[in-house]
Amino acid sequence: MRIAFALCSWGFGHATRSMPLIRRLVKDGHQVDVICSGRPLEFLKKNMSDSVDYVSFPEPPNPFSGSGSNFTLNLAATLPSLVMSVVKERKRFNRYFLKTRPDLVVSDSRYGIDTSKAPSFLISHQLRFMSPAVFKPLNFTELLNRxxxxxxxxxVPDFDKGNISGDLSHNLKLTNKERVEYIGVLSDFCKKPEKEDIDYLISISGPEPTRTDLEKKIFEQIDSLEGNVVVSLGKTGSSSPLVRGNVQVYNYMDKDTRENIMNRAKIVVSRSGYSTIMDLYVLQKKALYIPTPGQTEQEYLARHLKDKGISDFVSQDRLDISENLAAAKRYKGFTKRYDVKKSVDNFMDVIFESK
Known part of the structure; x- marks a missing residue:
């Protein structure tokens, strides 16, 4: 069977979380066309090699780029071009469909990739938006699902019960619940019996300029941390670490290095992007989250996990790394062991039983 599998390219999270699904499809003998663009596309080519075919589609404008403090204004400014780009993407995909005739279509948050001519499925952890003021669900935004x-x-890559995405994809009011399938969390990482000999892993990521702002703030305070510290800058370049006293700094980590270091970390400092949270769930880690400024989804998720007693968070402008980490250690972290293969099996059941 030929399957078109499209991925949102606004960050690496959609690519990494979908890799176990793509690998399973290939393993089961299906021909997979991966539709992606930019750095995530290059990442997939490096990690999936020639086991799939690649199709590059231009990515719609990213409302998460630019200054976090102006996110709402940036979203409003990009919305018209975002809508038009989705319309253009649908036309582009229709031309691709007529040429290749895939038997099935899967889209991880690429809203212009669907068709009425073949079974189509959307992967998303955000079935509605949050109010930026009070972090309450804007139920009317569920109408977009229609x-x-x-x-x-x-x-939805989450659990029906014991969920981690909260009101982003649960307690739905205006969505036909028969269309929603919770398959469990997705991650390309595995829990391994490594000794936890890294006291702190600090992962710096996100759109510019907020990524660089966080990097500066971290290094202004990092000397206050005792023990073994690893910092990932989320850049391209050499994968060899720069050692500075008790701190190892990586510009770039390949998948194997990152998996090893995350397994060895006692606590992780990172953005509260949903794919990162799923990684930490699978690896059973404690965390201190620093939401990307202005991204209400990340701010909501960080607050939601704090309210559940799982992890702590701090806004970027109030970061006191030593004090905040001391508080974060008191939270329980993710403790449940989970095999992502269950989620992959659930995904396969959904797409092939719903044909």
Whole structure:
């Protein structure tokens, strides 16, 4: 069977979380066309090699780029071009579809990738938006789900019960719940019996200029941390670390290095992007989250996990790394052991039983 598998390219999270699904499809003998662009596309080519075919589609404008403090204004400014780009993407995909005739379509948050001519499925952990003021669900935004009529199922990478995405994809009011399938969390990492000999892993990421602002703030305070510290800058370049006293600094970590270091870390400092949270769930880690400024999804998730007693968070402008980490250690972290293969099996059941 030929399967078109499209990925949002606004960051690496959609690519990394979908890799176990793509690998399973290939393993089961399906021909997979991966539709992606930019750095995530290059990442996939490096990690998936020639086991799949690659199709480059231009990415719609990213409302998460630019200054975090102006995120709402940036979203409003990009919305018209975002809508037009989705329309253009749908036309581009229709041309691709007529040429290649895939038997099935999967889209991880690429809203212009669907068709009425073949079974189509949407993967998303955000079925509605949060109010930026009080972090309450904006139920009316669920109406957007009705625009995605071609998707037979809305596949949520979370649990129905004991969930981690909260009101982003649960307690839905205006969505047909029969269309929603919770398959469990997705991650390309595995829990391994490594000795936890790294006291702090600090992962710096996100759009500019907020990424660089966080990097500066971290290094202004990092000397206050005792023990073994590893910092990932989220840049391209050499994968060899620069050693500075008790601190190792990586510009770039390949997948194996990152998996090893995350397994060895006692606590992780990172953005509260949903794919990162799923990684930490699978690795059973404690965390201190620093949401990307102005991204209400990340701010909501960080607050939601704090309210559940799982992890702590701090806003970027109030970061006191030593004090905040001391508080974060008192939270329980993720403790449940989970095998992502269960989520992959659930995904396969959904897309092939819903045909």
């Amino acid at each position: 625009c995605f009529r071609n998707y037979r199922k809305l596949i």
